[in-house]
Amino acid sequence: MKILFVITSLQNGGAERVCVTLANHLSKNNDVSILKHDKNEPFYKLNSNIKLINPHVFKSAFMRRIKKISDLRSLIKREKYDVVVSFMDSTNFLVILAMLGLKTKLIISEHTSYNAPKPFWVKPLKWLLYPFANALSVLSKVDLNYYKKINKNTIIMHNPSFVNQCEWGTDKQNLVLFVGRLTSVKNPQMFIHVANELKALNAEFVMIGDGVMKDELVALNQSLNAGVKMIGSVADVSSWYKRAKILVSTSNFEGFGNTLIEAMAFDCVRISTKTSGACEIIDNDGILIDFNDVKQMSEAIKMVLNDDVKRQNLLKNARKNYDKFSTENIAKKWLEIMK
Template identity: 45%
Template sequence: MKILFVISTLGFGGAERVCSLLSSRFAKDFEVCIAKFDKSEPFYELNSDIRLVNLDFGVGEKGFLGNIKKRFGKIFLLRKFIKDEKFDCVISFMDSTNILVLMATRSLKIPIFVSEHTSFELVKDKIWDKLKRIFYPRANGLSVLTHDDYRYYKKFVKNVNVIYNPFFGEQKAVLQKQNLVLFAGRLIKLKGCDLFLKAIFKLDKKLIDSWEFAVAGSGESERELKNLAKELGIKVKFLGNVKNIDEIYKKSKILVSSSYVEGLGNTLIEAIYYECARISSKTSGGCELIRDEFDGLLFEVGNSNQLSQKLGTLMQSDEKITQITKNAKLKIAEFDIETIYQKWLNMLKNGGFE
């Protein structure tokens, strides 16, 4: 059986990471191909049995008319590729690619499954919301990351399934904990790294002097954030994109996710395995993964004062860090790749893929 995964790029990012890991697991049992729309090398490792195809159409902005031409070009190119290759199933990642795939496969008798990796609250604009309501019901199945997303999409899509992101890393790591607080993620406004920096600034100076702070990731806001750190007079290491992020997790005692909107942050899952105490804003993803004061700490979205207070509490208590990380491990089996894989197989079966 031939399965096609479609994603815009395979660069540094949460959805890209999940696609890489999930497709690699499928490749153990099926003939798997990944189609993407650029020529860049994958950031994450893939199963060597996977066939990677670059349907190079570019992913940058080309102006209004250029973007329209580019999207229609992608639709026709993708449709021809799927028909010629005679795939038995197509799995798409990310909203814009999902809609493109559903448009390209209209009237083709192939099961199509789409995967959402952002919160339903992050609606680009009314046009995108309408496009989802028009095209998503045509999918044979939809995977979402939280129960909030499930309740939203269930109103107009039949086969909706809550499937968490799988863990991506060492199952049994040797930890070497230091007084280190980590922020990991793309450096864009939605991820709220500015809140993290402001929260550090508001900590007691004696506490700051006995800890280190690191930011792993890159993005369009990187220069702005580095300037903010300088303006605040705080010492923060900006590490850029880190392929061996597990080495940073092993040293970190605390992981901060300060997003304004978040589906299901991979960092909050990875932190469980590496015994990092988690602090998250009350996004749908944060609330899905953390029970406040039990297996992590939650703060109001956009509230750097509250984040600073919660962060300071943890930094002053190794005992609290130990208890929170111990409680977090009670849910560890939910993120095992085999557990996630079986949920995907069940969704595909319920959607007509045999």
């Protein structure tokens, strides 16, 4: 099968990582290309047999969009792909316009929750353009219920795990992790308030990530004397997962939550706010709490650290559920849809 993935960039992001993971796996038995619209080198490693396409970049925003559409249309007609897969809404709009009237099949994908903050014009464009796609993939049942009103061929497609080998049964410390971008959507200040509530607990609180809220969070941590260790972005997050007993997600919006899958592979108990993504991933193998409820989150962390029987039961269930997120299983589902 000849497959083209289209994405804005291949920098350090969740959707970008999903694109590369799927492309690498599918390229073993298929002809795979990726078209991206920036000049930066990919952050994630691509298999050598994947063709990477970088169109010309124009200074004028208007000319840039027009050229992207015309170049993409010409490429698809010339190369005769069996299927095109587009990632994220702005790219979805561009690809749909480029493929109007073509016979090549198009799958568009959403990688954020439908109710996440967006510019005012995004929602009307989705209702206008998304019906033209042959299929639309979303990350959760909540998103499915919304998007199937726009495109009847909407299906749930979970993100694959990015961990090659599970590290179950390793020695653990009383370490509580936050891993993610330091932006308002992730609500990272809640993690600092939780750490402040649990200062008397014999535990270490570590925040991994960077973003626009970094200075504000450093100031909050210092003013409360919360004791959170803020280490910024790290290349090897797995070394922290191996040590941690708990991963915390405090997000206000989360389409899926890749860290909640990664943590499963390292025997970290997941405690998360009730985002659509977390509710899709966590069942009997983690703890869901109300949005911005510092007291509830604090009590959940305290319970997991003090009750090893409860912690082991959650981990046992997580190990049973992990396989459904494997790259092989997710890629198999993608192939079924493509065919």
